[in-house]
Amino acid sequence: MKPSLPLFCAILWLLVPPLFAADAWRAPSKDQIDGIYPQVETLYMDLHRNPELSLHEEKTAARIADQLRHLGFDVTTGVGGTGVVGVNLPSCNRLVG
Numbered sequence: 714m715k716p717s718l719p720l721f722c723a724i725l726w727l728l729v730p731p732l733f734a735a736d737a738w739r740a741p742s743k744d745q746i747d748g749i750y751p752q753v754e755t756l757y758m759d760l761h762r763n764p765e766l767s768l769h770e771e772k773t774a775a776r777i778a779d780q781l782r783h784l785g786f787d788v789t790t791g792v793g794g795t796g797v798v799g800v801n802l803p804s805c806n807r808l809v810g
Contacts, residue, residue, distance in 0.1 A: 756780065770795045 756776070765773055774795045778788045786799035 768794060 760773055774790060774797050778790050778797045781788045781799035786801050789798045792798050
């Protein structure tokens with residue numbers, strides 16, 4: 714299965730916000746991006762090495778839910794089947810779904 718750029722961008726989008734959570738309008742620096750890139754790449758490669766059938770993405774959903782919890786999001790799983798929603802309650806300005 715060929716890795717997809719949109720999925721990689723979505724994963725990067727999930728992991729970058731904590732880098733500048735104190736100021737949502739300040740973009741992360743190159744050093745900050747470089748610091749999390751190995752983690753993003755590992756997650757991206759793992760998801761593509763272990764593909765799941767559409768609408769049966771249970772391991773993928775669990776992995777994303779774990780990542781969101783690690784980042785401090787309140788996570789709801791099982792949305793519409795295998796969907797995952799993460800809400801950052803302290804600032805109430807980030808919703809990931």
